[in-house]
Amino acid sequence: MTQPPASPPSLYAAREPIFPKRVKGTFRTLKWWIMGVTLAIYYLTPWIRWDRGPNLPDQAVLIDLAGRRFYFLWIEIWPHEFYFVAGLLIMAGLGLFLFTSALGRVWCGYTCPQTVWTDLFILVERWIEGDRNARVRLWNADWSLRKVRLRVTKWAVWFLIALATGGAWVFYFADAPTLAGQLLTFSAPLVAYSTILILAATTFVFGGFMREQVCNYMCPWPRIQAAMMDESTLTVAYRHWRGEPRGKHRKAEGADQLGDCIDCMACVNVCPAGIDIRDGQQMECITCALCIDACDEIMERIGKPRGLIDYLALSDEEAETQGAKPRPIWQHVLRPRTILYTSMWSLIGVALVYALFIRSDIDLTVEPVRNPQFVTLSDGAVRNTYTLRIRNLTADDRDFRVMLTSDEILRIDVETDGPVANHVTVPANETMQARIYVIARPDDPAADAVTTDLRLWVEDVETDDRAGVSTIFNGKG
Amino acid sequence: MADNKDIDEATGTDTTGHDWDGIKELNNPLPRWWLWCFYGTIVWGVAYTIAYPAWPLVNSATAGLLGYSTRAEVAEQIAEVEAQNAEVAAVLASADLSTLSPDDPAHRYGVAGGASVFLANCSQCHGAGAAGVQAGGYPNLLDDAWLWGGSLEDIEYTVRHGIRNDTDPDARWSEMPVFGDILSDEEIGQTVEYVLALSGQDHDAALAEQGLVLFEEQCTACHGDAGEGIRDLGAPTLNDAIWLYGGDRETITETITYSRFGVMPAWGPRLDEDEIKAVTLYLHQLGGGE
Known part of the structure; x- marks a missing residue:
């Protein structure tokens, strides 16, 4: 910072090739x-x-x-049923939140x-x-x-x-x-x-x-993850207080003043991101932990304790510098935040599994014909028309009985029925459309009411499995 | 301005001179590649307006060198679809509807195509849902009452020849007299009460009794002894709940006094054979077919 540069510095940096060294551990x-x-x-x-x-x-x-x-x-x-996929994606998202808040960029590293x-x-x-x-x-x-x-x-x-x-x-x-x-x-x-x-x-x-x-x-993702990490998140870090001042010449004068780091560059040589972990937490670090393996090997060889580079939280580094003992890993992992993420994750998981078990292999949707809302018949009866979509989610053809339930007296008539009245056969793995008529006789209250609630059902003839949809009946009222 | 340049120290580029809280915007030239792309789009844009229809003129627009037209493209697509359907349409055109099985592809094609024919040609009077318009005397085609018959054969005939039109000599024809010229207002009132009684509505029993005599004299020839209607004459049933123009006292009085004369065009000359059969099949399966 003594002299301003003669020519403006280039804002572009070419990639430095990286040659990660083999490591065991x-x-x-x-x-x-x-x-x-x-x-x-x-x-x-x-x-x-x-x-x-x-x-x-x-x-x-x-x-x-x-x-x-x-x-x-x-x-x-x-x-x-795409909500199952949506649910799995939400679980994947929450899972990443959980792992990131507990273990940092562990997804990236492994x-x-x-x-x-x-x-x-x-x-x-x-x-x-x-x-x-x-x-x-x-x-x-x-x-x-x-x-x-x-x-x-x-x-x-x-x-x-x-x-x-x-x-x-x-x-x-x-x-x-x-x-x-x-x-x-x-x-x-x-x-x-x-x-x-x-x-x-x-x-x-x-x-x-x-x-x-x-x-x-x-x-x-790394940028998003950076926002989800806190001072208790475990990341790969260098025990500065233990390693510094670093020095190669162990037998030289004043070697007893040196820290444990012998500046062998093993951690740098194995790094696939090409960084020096001893410079502290860096954007490029994917926490693959290969530098831990590399350093541990060296520490063992020179007879020093392992863990000069280790999974550490930011708070550990400060505490240990002040002389505190290393904290066990479970204290970092078990925190309100991670417990909250885990419970949300499990809740959605349980809900999905539940939904999977209760899901029906029949699906029914009802579309009332609205133009016209009702038709008056010659005897004064009132008729409504509905289009049913019956989905058979199984691999076999199925016979369904079409029924209705209502507080008022209503009659059902399935137009596209087979040999048996009000029965339809839905082919395997298909959705079938059936048009049905619901009729209120002239003197029934439903004929003169504005609307009457009813529920249309399809019921499997053999298994009695059923699916129902609520809809309304439009009267002359 | 030239001597007034504000050079940024780190990059050596001059700035725009705009200063926000000490942050200045660099006045870098546009990247060369970007500029050339930009010029390229201008050239492309001009070439495009020459190649394709673009510039509006007084009555039309420039046609473009490539002779492209979305309308021609649509016509081509329609021709393509028609070619695809030609076979099944031919089967339908020559089919006898009363023996055509509902599982026959021609039947399915007819019902689906008939819906389009109906929307394009019939819905103007009968409504998009085929429920008719009572105020205009356009019949509801969904119910179980038919003036001229609701069998496939009857429907096909009605569609082909129409009703009370001047163009088709085979059109269905009947005409109710204008009773305002024949009966007095009092007599008409009595007849109205009887017709109300026939359809089970509130009525004046004394007047209806007198109306019975008039009804037997004037109306039974077409509407039948009990008002059950006669299909060959297109005479409506009077003892049911369905009314072409309306069943209240006022409307019935108007009908008897001035008569009605609903007209339907003959569709034989306007629609193709397969279209007539298609719309017949469509109408027949709407809920009222016989």
Whole structure:
């Protein structure tokens, strides 16, 4: 700050390439497991079969856009039941609130697809080009046959993974074995190929080249999360009071004045976000905890206690600097805020499960004909017309009895009935429209009243399951 | 102004000079790529107005070099749909409605298409819901009372030839005399009381008794002995709850005194064969078909 710069500084910063080093430890192992499980779920789910009988698809998880159905194991969601999906999204949102207030950006660090696929791509990179030092050398080296060979191999493997990723996506929307056959014989719909290519391209570019820039510049979630964290939220942090002043030369004069940090840069070298955790909490940190593993390994080797870098809350750092003892993790996780989120989350979950169990496999809507509101018949009777939409959510044809209940005397007459009067047959998995007439005789009060309340019912002839809708009868009044 | 530039220290760009609480807005030039896109849209816009119909003239508008027209596009789409329906429409046009099964595609096509034919051609008088307009004497087509018959055959005939029109010699025809010229006001009053009695409404029993004599003399020939109406003559039933023009004392008096003469055009020359059959099927299933 002595001299103003001669030329204005550039406001643009080019990306610094990052070469994360291989690391071993508790969190790395946990991340390997999470990566394996999440990827397996993603790639394999469409191939799980589920027998639903002859009329329905036998894919366990299927989003049938053309048929407007969502199949999930034994659950089948119709468009009018989309609130289940909305409920799940709300639960997902609350779940993220909960995890963020307790554990900070734990979603980013462990389960975000961007993190998982980037991790996978870095793994491939390490297999082909070697660990950090080899990669740095290769990066700085001039182009040679070897460099071209390694680069092309790496990109090819990346691209195959990307292709498989896009490929797995489309299997959620069609019968997987059929579509796979079509894809291989080039007879699949164009939209399948274009979807695969677009998703392959985004996977390839995001996982291979953009990596942490996606989190830093594109993703809104880290910014939202930052607003949900507080001083008790656990994040990955460096025990400043213990590590500083840092120093390499342990045998030099005045070494006993130094802190535990030997400035070995292990934490920096393994960081996939390319930051130095010792600078404190930073925007770029996804709390993947790899620096904890790296540092613990070093601490063990030099005979110091683990946890120089650790899951810590901001309040811990202050308290520990003042000399307080480290607080157990459960005290951070169990707080009114997290308990509140958990109870809201469970409440919605229980409500959804309840709704799932009480939902009927018959659905009835009634649309009264309003033009005209009523028709007078030659004997003076008054007739109202209603259009019923009866939905049969099962895989079998069903016979329904159409009935009405009312305090007044009303007669029902189903126009589109079958061989038995006032019975309709609704085909499996379909919605049927039936027009019905409700008639009040001339001397019945309903004929002269303005409106009369009534309830229309459909009842399954075999099971006696029923669905009812309240509506009104318009009289001459 | 040129010597008055306010250069921002950090970026070296001049500012607009506007100052909000010490914050100044940089006067950066527009990005080159943005500017070129902007020019591009101007060129595109001009080219568009040349290629497509755009500029309004006195009576029309410029047609555009590509000769595009939304109206032509609609005509094309209509022709496409008609071509798709040609087969089923032909089946319907040559079908005998009384033997056409409700499950036949031609029947379903007729009911659905008939609704459109009705809305376009019939709803002006009979109402969009086919409930008729009593004030105008346009019959309700939903109920179970038919002046000229409610079978498929009768409905088809009525639609094709119409009622009391000058254009079709086969039109249904009947004419009620103007009784104002035949009976005195007193006699008409007595007849009205009898007609009220026939349909079970409040009436003066003494006058109705005298009206019975007049009714037997003047009305039974067309309306039947008990006022049950005669379909061949299009003479309405008088002993039911349905009235074409209204069943109160005043309206019946008006009807008897001045008569009524409702006209319906013949639709045979105006509609295609399949349209006539379609609207017949539609009307028949509205709740009153016989």
